[in-house]
Amino acid sequence: MLYIFVDIKIDSLHLLNTIEKNFEKGPLALLSTIQFVSTIQQIASDLQNLGYNIEIPQAKPLSPGETLGCTSPKIKNSQRVVFIGDGRFHLESAMIANPTLEFFRYI
Secondary structure, three states: OOOOOOOOOOOHHHHHHHHHHHOOOOEEEEEEOHHHHHHHHHHHHHHHHOOOEEEOOOOOOOOOOEOEOOEOOOOOOOOEEEEEOOOOHHHHHHHHHOOOOEEEEEO
């Protein structure tokens, strides 16, 4: 089997500004599908510099922040999660794995 990783570029500055305008500073988890994992890594340090305590959870063997199908990480240190991706399937998997948290979808 051959895996081809696709990295979809989005306007990370818009995402950063959207988070800053809609979420108070403090703990915040970031999740996505594999196409947007590089975006999560890119904005995490910027958000930390703005005063957010960013959590990027991992369910091995997936990449940090990645949700794939029914494989979703447990989020330990945040009550709010920003999920970057389209559709609902992967988001709902993360919500089922973390039923007490608030989820917000970007895209």
